[in-house]
Amino acid sequence: MAIIRGILILLITTILSFDNLGNVEGRFHYHKRQKKGSPVSESPVSESPVSDSPVSDSPVSGSPASGSPAYSPEPEDPSPPSVVPPTVPSDPYPNDPRKSSSDSVFDVTSFGAVGDGTADDTAAFRAAWKAACAVESGVILAPKDYCFKITSTIFSGPCKPGFVFQVDGTLMPPDGPDSWPKADSRMQWLVFYKLDQMTFNGTGTIEGNGQQWWELPCKPHRGPNGSTLPGPCNSPALIRFFMSSNLVVSGLSIKNSPQFHMKFDGCEGVLIDNLSISSPKLSPNTDGIHIENTKEVGIYNSMIGNGDDCISIGPGCANVDIEGVTCGPSHGISIGSLGVHNSQACVSNITVRNAIIKESDNGLRIKTWQGGMGSVTGISFENIQMENVRNCIIIDQYYCMSKACLNQTSAVYVTDIYFKNIKGTYDVRNPPIHFACSDTVACTNITLSEVELLPQEGELVDDPFCWNAYGIQETLTIPPINCLQDGEPQRIVESSQYGC
Incomplete structure (x- = not known):
C-alpha cells in the first residue's frame, strides 16, 4: 500500500506542475514605452528690452511655491x-x-x-x-x-x-x-x-x-x-x-x-x-504676448487689444506661426526691438497669416537698434487685413527711444521678407509703407505681392519711404512704391559675419 500511495502522490504533483506552467503567460504585463523629447536649454536668458521696458529674466525674485517634487518627467520625442x-x-x-x-x-x-x-x-x-x-x-x-x-x-x-x-x-x-x-x-x-x-x-x-x-x-x-x-x-x-x-x-x-x-x-x-x-489703448508697455529665446511657437485664434505691441517677437526666436489673430487697438505685430546696446539678435522663420490689424499705431513692423548684430530672416506676412492703421508696413533700423541715439555702422541684417495680400486702409498721418534700412547693412530680398492700401480718410499718400532697401514687386503696389531698389547692393553681407 505504501508503494501505491507514493505513486499516486507523484502523479498528482506532476499534474499540478503542468497546470501552473500553463498559467505563466497570464501573468505577463505589457508596458508602454514612454515618449522622449528635447529638454529646454538651461543656459541663462539674456535680458533684452523688446518693447519699452524690460522684464527681469530671473525667476528667483518672486516667492516660490515650496515643496515641488523632485520627479522629472521624460519629455516627448523631438521633431526637426x-x-x-x-x-x-x-x-x-x-x-x-x-x-x-x-x-x-x-x-x-x-x-x-x-x-x-x-x-x-x-x-x-x-x-x-x-x-x-x-x-x-x-x-x-x-x-x-x-x-x-x-x-x-x-x-x-x-x-x-x-x-x-x-x-x-x-x-x-x-x-x-x-x-x-x-x-x-x-x-x-x-x-x-x-x-x-x-x-x-x-x-x-x-x-x-x-x-x-x-x-x-x-x-x-x-x-x-x-x-x-x-x-x-x-x-x-x-x-x-x-x-x-x-x-x-x-x-x-x-x-x-x-x-x-x-x-x-x-x-x-x-x-x-x-x-x-x-487693456486700454493708452496703457503703457502692455504687450499682449511677448516671446524671446523661444522656439516652436503657434499663436492662433485670439483677440488682442492693448496699449503696446499686440505680439512682440524678441531675440532668439525661431519657427513661430501666427494665424487667425485680431489685433487692435495696439502697436501691431512687431519683430523687435533687436540689437539694443550693440547686442546680437537672431530671429528666423516667422509666419503671420490670416490676421486683422485695426485702429493701431503700427501694422507689421521690424524694428532694430543701430549698432546691433545678428539677422532677421525668413519672415512671411500673408493675408493681412488693415483697418485704419498708421505705418501699415514698416522696417525701421533706426529705432531709438530718445533723441540722443548716434549713428553706428553695424546693424542687424534684415533679409528674405515677404509681404503678400496686405490690404485695407491706413491713417494718412504716416505713409503706409516705410523701409528705413541701415546705411551700411542694406535690407535685401524684400518681396511685395498684392499690397493694396487706401486712405481711411483724405487723399492717397503716394510717397512710401525707402532707404537702402532692395527687393521686387511681384504685382503693382497701391500706393506705388518706386523707391524699392532692384537687385542686390554693391556690398553683400556675409551671413557668417552676423553669427546666426
Whole structure:
C-alpha cells in the first residue's frame, strides 16, 4: 500500500506542475514605452528690452511655491524644426480635467482659498499646486464664481506628466504698487518655471489691476490729443513662462496687466489658442504676448487689444506661426526691438497669416537698434487685413527711444521678407509703407505681392519711404512704391559675419 500511495502522490504533483506552467503567460504585463523629447536649454536668458521696458529674466525674485517634487518627467520625442508651422501640441485641451478622475482634481477652496477678492489666497494655491504637481494628470482648479487674490509667486516644476492649471473663476494680484508686498518682486506676478507638458486653461479671467501702475511718474508716453502722460517704473509682467517646454495656453481672458500680459522666455514648444487679451489703448508697455529665446511657437485664434505691441517677437526666436489673430487697438505685430546696446539678435522663420490689424499705431513692423548684430530672416506676412492703421508696413533700423541715439555702422541684417495680400486702409498721418534700412547693412530680398492700401480718410499718400532697401514687386503696389531698389547692393553681407 505504501508503494501505491507514493505513486499516486507523484502523479498528482506532476499534474499540478503542468497546470501552473500553463498559467505563466497570464501573468505577463505589457508596458508602454514612454515618449522622449528635447529638454529646454538651461543656459541663462539674456535680458533684452523688446518693447519699452524690460522684464527681469530671473525667476528667483518672486516667492516660490515650496515643496515641488523632485520627479522629472521624460519629455516627448523631438521633431526637426525645419518648417513652419512649428511642432506644437495640436489639441488645445489634451488633458481636459473633465476626463480626469475626481482624485486628481485639486480645488483650491479645499486648501483654504476664500475667493472673496479680499483675502490673501496665496498659501492655498501653493498647497494645491504641490498636491496636483505630485500626481499624474493632476489638475489645480480655481472654480468659477470666486475671485482669488494671490501675491507674486513662482510655481516651479518639474511636475508629473499631464499637469493642468485650470482657471474658471478670477485670479488677480494686489491692487496697485501701494498694496504690493515689499518683499515681492515688482518685475513679475505669476511665474511658471521648469515645466514640461503643462496646460494653462479655463473659462475664467486673469485680472491684472494695472491702472495704478500705469500712472507711476517714471516714463512718459503719449496721451490723448497730443498730451504726455506718465508711465511705468518696474511694473510687473502678469504671467511669465520661463525655461519650460510643451506648453498649452488656451481659453482664458487676460486683462489690464501692469506691464506685459504674457511672456515666454527660454521655452520650446508653445501652443496659444483662443485667448482674449485686453487693456486700454493708452496703457503703457502692455504687450499682449511677448516671446524671446523661444522656439516652436503657434499663436492662433485670439483677440488682442492693448496699449503696446499686440505680439512682440524678441531675440532668439525661431519657427513661430501666427494665424487667425485680431489685433487692435495696439502697436501691431512687431519683430523687435533687436540689437539694443550693440547686442546680437537672431530671429528666423516667422509666419503671420490670416490676421486683422485695426485702429493701431503700427501694422507689421521690424524694428532694430543701430549698432546691433545678428539677422532677421525668413519672415512671411500673408493675408493681412488693415483697418485704419498708421505705418501699415514698416522696417525701421533706426529705432531709438530718445533723441540722443548716434549713428553706428553695424546693424542687424534684415533679409528674405515677404509681404503678400496686405490690404485695407491706413491713417494718412504716416505713409503706409516705410523701409528705413541701415546705411551700411542694406535690407535685401524684400518681396511685395498684392499690397493694396487706401486712405481711411483724405487723399492717397503716394510717397512710401525707402532707404537702402532692395527687393521686387511681384504685382503693382497701391500706393506705388518706386523707391524699392532692384537687385542686390554693391556690398553683400556675409551671413557668417552676423553669427546666426
